[in-house]
Amino acid sequence: MEPRRTVFFVSDRTGITLEALGKTLLTQFPGVDFHKRTLPFVDTEEKARAALTEINDSARTEPQRPIVLSTLINAQLRAIVTSADALCLDLFEGFLGRLQTELHMLPSYELGLSHGMGSQIVYEARMTALSYTLAHDDGMTTSNYTEADLILVGVSRSGKTPTCLYLAMQYGVRAANYPLTPDDFASTALPKLLAPFRNKLFGLTITPERLAAIRNERKPGSRYASMDTCREEIHAAERLLRHEGIPLLDTTAMSVEEIAITILHQTGLHQTSLAARLHG
């Protein structure tokens, strides 16, 4: 029988980062049946005590003591939570001390500094980029490509839209996308609309098998989803983009996050986009 363990993620903010890191740690122990529970916004003594009670309740009723992963900046709240009858690992505890020694400086212990004024500008850049991206999805509006930071090109369903949305929302990249359709393959040159923006183009491609599977989800049994159509469109799109020297990424086995980060680094946008600059 798999051993069962309750794991608490306790954060003074949303807990999003903590969950992501914690899950990576826990997947290293695939033999354990982890029951995860996230306690976000633990930013007062009252909430810290409520978290403590919940963890200790679990310790009493479960056969094995729980595991607590936390990111709590405030040392007092951290002391309350980590007094629980559990294996308590705070991801900040050790690192803040070592940074303090290295930098000869006390931490500010201020919560949510990353949501201060500097980051308000970043935040608004992200929201503006998201509006731009929504308005320029799927070649809907092409008049405004001069404002784009990036234009993703590729056949329908090659992953352009989710990638654009992710880049806009997380990094403030004004990412437009243009679907290559059979009309565009009549010529060996770039579509007229795209030609002036060659340096903003980035191509996404995918295997015909994966594309056919995705398109069949959407329009089962259609000509659009057939292996022949998928193979032809991908072949033509890849030939066109290679011929024009546009960077091309095979997204078949990649998540949106992996595609986005690869594009950011390959294009240099991780250093030049507004949000990246302001973040940095």
Place this chain on the structure above:
Amino acid sequence: MEPRRTVFFVSDRTGITLEALGKTLLTQFPGVDFHKRTLPFVDTEEKARAALTEINDSARTEPQRPIVLSTLINAQLRAIVTSADALCLDLFEGFLGRLQTELHMLPSYELGLSHGMGSQIVYEARMTALSYTLAHDDGMTTSNYTEADLILVGVSRSGKTPTCLYLAMQYGVRAANYPLTPDDFASTALPKLLAPFRNKLFGLTITPERLAAIRNERKPGSRYASMDTCREEIHAAERLLRHEGIPLLDTTAMSVEEIAITILHQTGLHQTSLAARLHG
């Protein structure tokens, strides 16, 4: 003069989580001028050695040694990178050992287990939810609310669209949204389209000042963006939602992430949505 420090984020995956956690740590030292550099996908010995060279180059040319924050599962790659002439903090190193002791089990040391088959299902749930959300943005299609996990309601520009996209992309929540317009305020009852889905509704609100600022960005000087219009619409929307017992969240000072996590926890969707269940 502010001391300057170069910080490297070295990850065997995208580095997204590491950057987020690292930046929270660094904001605790606002007096330092940190120069950040992310090295993602460091998953081979060759890439680890290239990272090492880059870090050591920086150590030679900068007045102070760099800081390296890493998340490297593979102990051999970690040893290469952390041999750099820098303050090296690996976020996995200590925790893996302590979990191993607690669980009486060796870590698998397999990279990217979180992208295995279980997570392929989660991934597709996220992409399906994103398609659903895009198709049901801004009340565009209302015929399909039976499939929604959540329907956000609120006046135009109260934060519905970014929140829906975030919930769909990150958590696989099929989140639709319906903008409340003056037409809806003629009656004191819920709009007919929404009434059957009362238990899926969640209201977003915002202060008139903030709403007017956001709307003025979009349509400067318009009646739509005026303080009077904003005040009236918000007042009517809040009255309607309160009267109908719909939960209501003031998003004025919140980021999309904070809004999303609050909704997930308040509605219980963090435990019942497909992606959450499969993640868990």
